Amino acid sequence: MVYFVSSNERKIEDMAYAWKAGETPLRILQLDVPEVLSSDLDIVVREKAIAAYRLALVPLFVEHGGLFIEHLNGFPGPLVKPFWERLQDRICALIPAGLSRAARVVQKVCYCDGRTLRVYSGTTLGEIACERRGDAGVDWEPMFIPAGHTRTLGQMPREERLRCSASAEALRAFRSDIGL
Template identity: 90%
Template sequence: MAMVYFVSSSERKLEDMVHAWQDGPTPLRLLLLDVPEVLSSDLDTVVREKAIAAYRVALVPLFVEHGGLFIEHLNGFPGPLVKPFWERLQDRICSLIPPGLSRAARVVQKVCYCDGRTLRVYTGTVPGEIACERRGECGADWEPMFVPAGHTRTLGQMPRDERLRCSASAEALRAFRCDIGL
């Protein structure tokens, strides 16, 4: 396979992806681009449209990533609309769930590869729960409020290596790399 690029407008995501890719046989190329994201409750639609938009700008084989936070108490909301949801509510997300009710949530991340002819989507899912309060300063946005199943700390309390080992993005990336032989 030819050189592949990862496109994101987030420097933190670029750094995380480089870290997750570090054992690959070829270096990961990065493109810091702000590509439009469609607002949709369908995560597949969001990531596919994002990949197509990025390809139209870059015209190189690339992949993008987009995720969603699906909170059981909120009937799966905000899902892929987590960015505008986070921008409005921030740390108050924790208090949306009344005491005694299920705090179950899951993070779903999708990686979409596009080379102008092929469009493939890969999925990673991590179950967990919403913490009662924000904990930790690592990670981005809502990550200090999400505790992956089997852990006691939020993603925001974990160092990068640990956070990436239990990340839905890393799972989707592994599926992508396995499929393309990298």
């Protein structure tokens, strides 16, 4: 038995939807886990998993991601949450007209059972939209257009958004590895 730990309702809903094809139900622990501030996504997700395990003492996994914007030299990366909280929709305007809007989303899932710590990764290439479009997804997703698409993640229904999702890719790798 393994639990998904998050305090974010939308992440919980997306993870439950992505998990539903499995034989075992997704078990959820809604915990507010402190997050380390670091520009290294692996450090952030590992520390988050360890902190969650110390609170719950059950096998679990956490998820954390980063938005790496080419024009900003990869910023905000895993610091996307505080970046988003301060700038929100103004992120689109940080890239002047005519310059590259290329970006990538990297999501990591980290499993921890008190003895083992494993990280699984997913990546989605795309670009930052010129303005916010749509209301679906988490925080910055209405500003990210996956490669090969014309709509932002925020404009896509959940099923389509998760097909483009780096988080769903990391979750599939995790489930495949542990046989869930």
